[in-house]
Amino acid sequence: MAEITLEKIVSLCKRRGFIFQSSEIYGGLNGAYDYGPLGVELKNNIRDFWWKEMTRLHDDIVGIDSSILMHPRVWEASGHVQNFSDPMVDCKQCKARFRSDQIDLAAPCPNCGTRDSFTEPRNFNLMFSTHIGAASDASSKIYLRPETAQGIYADFKNVVSSSRVKVPFGIAQVGKSFRNEITTKHFIFRSCEFEQMEMQWFCTPGTDEKWFAYWKEQRMAFYHKIGIRPSRLRWHQHGADELAFYAKDAYDIQYLFPMGWQELEGVHNRTDYDLSQHQSFSGKDMTYLDPVSGERYIPYVVETSAGLTRTVLMALSDAYEEETLEGGDVRTVLRFHPLIAPITVAVLPLVKKDGLAEVARELEKDLRDEFATFYDESGAIGRRYRRMDEIGTPYCVTVDYQSLEDKTVTLRHRDTMEQVRVSITNLVASIKGATASYTRGGSEA
Numbered sequence: 001m002a003e004i005t006l007e008k009i010v011s012l013c014k015r016r017g018f019i020f021q022s023s024e025i026y027g028g029l030n031g032a033y034d035y036g037p038l039g040v041e042l043k044n045n046i047r048d049f050w051w052k053e054m055t056r057l058h059d060d061i062v063g064i065d066s067s068i069l070m071h072p073r074v075w076e077a078s079g080h081v082q083n084f085s086d087p088m089v090d091c092k093q094c095k096a097r098f099r100s101d102q103i104d105l106a107a108p109c110p111n112c113g114t115r116d117s118f119t120e121p122r123n124f125n126l127m128f129s130t131h132i133g134a135a136s137d138a139s140s141k142i143y144l145r146p147e148t149a150q151g152i153y154a155d156f157k158n159v160v161s162s163s164r165v166k167v168p169f170g171i172a173q174v175g176k177s178f179r180n181e182i183t184t185k186h187f188i189f190r191s192c193e194f195e196q197m198e199m200q201w202f203c204t205p206g207t208d209e210k211w212f213a214y215w216k217e218q219r220m221a222f223y224h225k226i227g228i229r230p231s232r233l234r235w236h237q238h239g240a241d242e243l244a245f246y247a248k249d250a251y252d253i254q255y256l257f258p259m260g261w262q263e264l265e266g267v268h269n270r271t272d273y274d275l276s277q278h279q280s281f282s283g284k285d286m287t288y289l290d291p292v293s294g295e296r297y298i299p300y301v302v303e304t305s306a307g308l309t310r311t312v313l314m315a316l317s318d319a320y321e322e323e324t325l326e327g328g329d330v331r332t333v334l335r336f337h338p339l340i341a342p343i344t345v346a347v348l349p350l351v352k353k354d355g356l357a358e359v360a361r362e363l364e365k366d367l368r369d370e371f372a373t374f375y376d377e378s379g380a381i382g383r384r385y386r387r388m389d390e391i392g393t394p395y396c397v398t399v400d401y402q403s404l405e406d407k408t409v410t411l412r413h414r415d416t417m418e419q420v421r422v423s424i425t426n427l428v429a430s431i432k433g434a435t436a437s438y439t440r441g442g443s444e445a
């Protein structure tokens, strides 16, 4: 089995238009990435699936979209101004910068090999700051949000008073976050600009452990639903050294990335810490009056905090396979679940001539309402299949001479490469049926 490295994934992403380095023509900008034509579809599909799961398919979760720029007091209340920092060291020889908790300070510099070349560790706040308004003095200093959660807490009262939610309920949000990360290696795994998908679940104190268990189960199930192999997912419970002082319990979902097991999402029991902090910093009442018990309290929060862009990297890593076929040929295939694949159906005429192209074009247009489609008539049919395999298109529909006679086409399944004859009238139902019952095929299923 060929080893799947991050380099192979990075190379495919650039070659096929999933992800590019930001400002590449100027030499690039560290920690910033652009999503190309296929990457944006993959990212949006994952985001939309999360949104549907977390809001529409769950009772009592509503969404918001809060602003990236917030009142600076928010970040004092949240603790980010004081505590959101990583310890960093520089190599005095080569000037490379590292997180001192991620390297062995007694060892030589990983970049240039010089011994005893590190500066003393010093704390470095990860928030990007800027200024609002014309004056740029201390009073105009604001931050780009380092997480989306605080926007949810700050709007807690607004949501309670404007919607018909009752505790327990959740508020979901997807959006950009910014962190001035010291080390931005591993492609989009850790970037300075990234997207998060967060849901804060507000519940009565005392019910939090029950909800914590519930959300743990739901969140793991989510990754199974988008087709991620369960054998590559696991839980990691925060030990006493990792647990935030206010948190009652915290687990991370980890995925086996090409560079090893790494965090993908956190499920945390944050108690009443955040709302209490905002109550004391803003002076505004953050309590909730329970209409049934008549009790007034600050709800506990169970947080599910996932990285959208990190999930994109996971989906790519999990899908990537180099399959050796009979006869020794190797095909690169992305085994995306059809629910998240950038293109769901490719329509291909066997040859351009004799009216096949026209029929295929027409069919592709008819399918647009139902699926993300793509039309391709250039090159040998085998090469076109390979191109679709490489970008993870689960279904190819081929129009051939028989199609002109009996209005049937072949439907090719990416994972098995099996082709079945389907009548055009049954095509949509066949594709939907295959998607509903999809299980990953291939040697590494």
Ligand code: ATP
Binding pocket: 147, 179, 181, 188, 189, 190, 191, 192, 193, 194, 195, 196, 263, 264, 265, 266, 305, 306, 307, 308, 309, 310
């Ligand atoms: P780490 O310890 O790895 O820096 P964290 O534990 O601080 O991360 P959280 O603050 O819990 O991360 O963020 C929640 C999620 O947001 C993470 O699980 C991850 O998926 C995503 N995330 C956080 N930082 C980044 C980043 N720099 N780039 C991409 N995704 C990120």
